[in-house]
Amino acid sequence: MWKIAIVDDERQVLQGMKRAIPWEQLGAEWVGEALNGADGLDVVRQTEPDIVITDIYMPAMNGIDMIEQLRKDGYDGKVIIFSGYSDFEHARQALRFNVSDYVSKPISVPTLKTILTKVIGELTEEEESRQKQGEMERKLSLYEPFIEKEWVRSAVVGTLDSSYREAGRLPEPYRYWTNFSHVTIGIDLVRDARVSEFSLSDWNLFRFAIRNIACEVARKMFSSVEYTELHSTRAVLMVHPRPEEPAELLDKKLHELGVKLINAIKCYLKLVVRVGIGGVKRQWLQIPESTEEAFRAIELRAGRRDPAYALYAYQEDEDDYAFADNLFSVKFYVELASALKASQEAEAKKLVADYMSRLELQKAMTPESVQILASELWGVFTYCLYEAGVLLNDLVPGEQITKELVGLTGPEQLTEWLSDKITLICSSRQWRGNxxxxxxxxxxxxxxxxxxxxxxxxxxxxxxxxxxxxxxxxxxxxxxxxxxxxxxxxxxxxxxxxxxxxxxxxxxxxxxxxxxxxxxxxxxxxxxxxxxxxxxxxx
The missing domain is CATH 1.10.10.60 (Homeodomain-like)
Structure with a gap:
């Protein structure tokens, strides 16, 4: 109920107004009255009404002075002036104090109702706006850890909103990045027979365990680390060496970290992972480049650091990197997985079409590279739906996919094939209503x-x-x-x-x-x- 207080030195006017206002129809209630501005101040302070209806000329304190004092006190409710005096000076003074309406007496009941309806409408809109703002703040507080996690993932793969790339837009927990260098370590879980049989709960448990192991190992060697999961079997561990750290010493530490990650995950979880080390970046906006480099090293099995371990490091002079730079795009995979999880069919198809267009412009694709990319993207489809509780094999048997992949020889075929599969997934009953x-x-x-x-x-x-x-x-x-x-x-x-x-x-x-x-x-x-x-x- 909206609360209304009335201040007027004419008792007859005051009582008449109380009777004339359609309280229930307006969803309002009377909370107090006063015969002068001084008493009006006390009434408003005690009852905190949403609306104050007041005269101007009253004993002890006039209406304008009362309104001025209320505003100084912090009262932000609506004020309506009904006065027998209608002149420019009073109206001008009233506007200084954010008065909602200024009406000359006498006033008819329909006009009174119209004015109050308008003012209550304004109050309603303001209340809804405050509620939305409060809800947004509550949501932001509730989801702060989730939002922070998503921010790190976006920073790692390069999907941050452009506004964050402006100077000083780093969130508080990550402002230290400006004083450090950055290296991303790609972790790719090998999809062997055991991993393929994981249930959804098992998969979530093992991902959590890999995160804990990776962070524990890395923190023993680097003071600051972040970890974020990507699509399917991939995750990124990011470390921040000091810029003055000698290159040879850093290279040795990164090699040691990679070996320890592989050993620890195999020892404690009986899982096999491949690890790729991206290039060292001085600016935090270059972190996505390091991420792409780490996974390109894994994909190409390039720069193998030790014959006993699946540990690879990015090398700038590798001949195949130019094409791999476009063929294996972490950013694209993450964006595509997000669109599929959200059942955004049009967005997923657009991402595929744009990506394939860029590939065709860069370099002609061989049948082998087309099939490799198709297999990789089908893996993204499989795991992002798996995380959402849908088994893609129930929609399309694995044997059928194997046969279809062999028939893909060009980028146009691949684009059409992916588009058909996206439609199948987004329109399926299993996806829309499992x-x-x-x-x-x-x-x-x-x-x-x-x-x-x-x-x-x-x-x-x-x-x-x-x-x-x-x-x-x-x-x-x-x-x-x-x-x-x-x-x-x-x-x-x-x-x-x-x-x-x-x-x-x-x-x-x-x-x-x-x-x-x-x-x-x-x-x-x-x-x-x-x-x-x-x-x-x-x-």
Whole structure:
């Protein structure tokens, strides 16, 4: 309910206005009155109304002085002046103190209602804006670790928004990067028979274990490290040596780190990994270059550091790097995986088309390179869907893919083949409505029906289900056909309709019962969904 206080030295006017205001219709309530500006100050300070209606000429303190003092006190509510004096000077003074309206007495009831409706509409918009801002701040706080993790991944692969590339845009935890050099170490898990049989829970557990081992090993050699997972079986470990560290000593440390990573993961997890070391970069904006170099070294098996270990290092003079620079793009793989996870069919196809166009311009592709790239991208498809609980082998048997790959000899064939597979994935029932997703949505709808009167948010459910907000939003829309907020609104309005038909509660009571404190906003939603005003049901 919006709170309104009235200040006027004419008691008859004051009482008449109290009677004339359609309180329930406006979703408002009277909270206090005063016969002069000095008492008006006390009333406003005690009751904190949303709207103050005041006269100008009053004993003890006039209305303008009262408003000025209220603004100095920090009062930011709406002020409406009703005065028998209508002149430019008073209007000019009122504008200085952010007065919502200035109206000459006498005033008709329809005009009074119109003015209050306008001002309450402004309050409603401001309240919604504050709620959105508060919700955004709460979400940012809730998802700060997730956001930070995504920021690091974007910095590593080169998908950061351009605004972050401006000077001084490094988040607080990473501002130390400007004082260090940077090297990325690519970690690629070998997809042997054991890894291929991992369940989703096993896969998540082993990824967590690899992260812990990699960070523990690296921190014994470098003071600052970051770790981020990429698509499928790949991850990146980033270390930050000091710029003055001798190149030979750093090279030795990086070699030692790579060997320790391979040994530790094999010893503790019985998993085989390949490790690639990217070039040393002085500027943090060059980190994606080091990432690409690390994985190109792995792909080409170039710069092998030790015959006993699958440890490779980037070499600038390697002849095959020029083509590999485009063929094996970590940034492209990550962007494509993200589009598939979000079921963004058009975006995924555009990424593929643009990528293939760039490859064709750079160098003619041989049938062998086409098939290698197709196999690599199918691996990206497989693992990004696997992480979302979908087995791609259920959609397309592995034997069929093997036969199709052999038939791909040119970039145009590859583009068409990938486009067809993207359509198949995004339109499949398994992807749009697999059992896991249905269980998630069943939980969400059940929760809404039980807690519709509370301040439910998608962020809250995201925390309960351990699924990112964006992914949860997509799952809900794919299964139900509508957004989370629309579904919640429909449930609330239906519950409100049931309560109104019982004719035992007033409109504002029903609004509060179903989760709306703002009655005009509730009434607007009710009419939009049902086609009638809530008051029509209680007559």
């Amino acid at each position: 059992n896991k997703h249905r269980q998630v949505v069943d939980y969400m709808t059940g929760y809404i029906h039980e807690h519709y009167a509370e301040d439910i948010t998608l962020a809250e459910l995201s925390e309960k289900l351990y699924i990112s907000r964006n992914h949860l939003s997509i799952i809900f829309k794919n299964i139900t056909g509508e957004t989370f907020n629309n579904y919640l609104t429909r449930v609330r309005i239906e519950k409100a309709r049931e309560l109104l038909l019982q004719r035992t509660m007033l409109v504002y009571e029903v609004a509060e019962r179903v989760g709306y404190k703002n009655v005009p906003y509730f009434s607007t939603l009710f009419k939009k969904i049902t086609g009638m005003n809530p008051t029509d049901l209680i007559k």
